[in-house]
Amino acid sequence: MHKKVQLYEGKAKKVFATENEEYCIVSYKDDATAFNGQKKGQIQGKGSINNRVTNHFMQLLEKNGIPTHFVQELNATETVVKKVNIIPLEVIVRNIAAGSLASRLGLEEGVKMSTPVLEYCYKNDALGDPMVNEYHIYAMQFATREELAYIAEYAFKINKILIEYLEKCNLELVDFKLEFGKDCKGQILLADEISPDTCRFWDAKTKEKLDKDRFRRNLGDVSEAYEEVLKRVFGQ
Ligand code: UDP
Numbered sequence: 214m215h216k217k218v219q220l221y222e223g224k225a226k227k228v229f230a231t232e233n234e235e236y237c238i239v240s241y242k243d244d245a246t247a248f249n250g251q252k253k254g255q256i257q258g259k260g261s262i263n264n265r266v267t268n269h270f271m272q273l274l275e276k277n278g279i280p281t282h283f284v285q286e287l288n289a290t291e292t293v294v295k296k297v298n299i300i301p302l303e304v305i306v307r308n309i310a311a312g313s314l315a316s317r318l319g320l321e322e323g324v325k326m327s328t329p330v331l332e333y334c335y336k337n338d339a340l341g342d343p344m345v346n347e348y349h350i351y352a353m354q355f356a357t358r359e360e361l362a363y364i365a366e367y368a369f370k371i372n373k374i375l376i377e378y379l380e381k382c383n384l385e386l387v388d389f390k391l392e393f394g395k396d397c398k399g400q401i402l403l404a405d406e407i408s409p410d411t412c413r414f415w416d417a418k419t420k421e422k423l424d425k426d427r428f429r430r431n432l433g434d435v436s437e438a439y440e441e442v443l444k445r446v447f448g449q
Pocket residue numbers: 303305311312313314342388389390410411412413425
């Protein structure tokens with residue numbers, strides 16, 4: 214499979230067309246942004262780590278009955294995926310209070326939620342990705358009731374599968390963001406990435422942050438943290 218024209222360039226990835234209409238190629242960059250693009254930088258090696266970690270999780274999820282866009286890893290930073298129309302929602306699952314949830318509800322970071330929390334944000338940079346509920350989603354026609362029911366069911370299943378896997382890696386899954394898309398047949402597929410850019414991973418014992426919060430909060434050793442996640446996820 215070969216890259217044809219560039220279809221899209223986002224903050225952390227580029228997307229290219231291929232000779233097959235149903236597929237595209239995602240190319241991961243080392244570029245990092247935070248706070249809706251206000252903070253910019255580079256994380257050495259991030260592109261290849263996020264590519265490999267994402268593909269590992271996508272294959273784990275497929276094996277456990279979650280339909281994903283994953284097709285084939287091409288090289289260190291590039292992967293063939295099924296072309297989908299992205300549903301403009303950030304689907305966030307939270308197990309432990311952190312980030313915006315901690316500030317919004319006045320919780321200390323690290324407090325365990327008694328049940329997993331599901332949130333939706335409207336993917337719109339100009340508006341700062343505002344939080345929406347299911348009624349906004351139906352009214353704005355981002356997804357139907359049936360589609361959102363699938364998305365919620367998949368999100369909780371994914372949470373269970375990832376928690377169980379990450380426990381063995383000595384990592385705590387604090388929270389994460391998913392994106393879903395619809396393929397040419399209208400099927401809902403898990404798309405985008407599952408990586409230290411989009412998940413909060415804490416060392417299970419020391420609670421050390423091993424994710425993009427090191428970049429957001431200038432904690433140092435950013436590349437090292439991403440490397441550590443790669444090693445642990447691949448069982449090294
Ligand atoms: N997240 C993301 N992209 C976004 C916003 C959030 O991947 O545009 C992830 C983030 O890495 C974290 C989870 O979603 O794992 C919850 O993020 P939160 O709402 O706490 O926002 P933040 O504190 O990252 O601004």
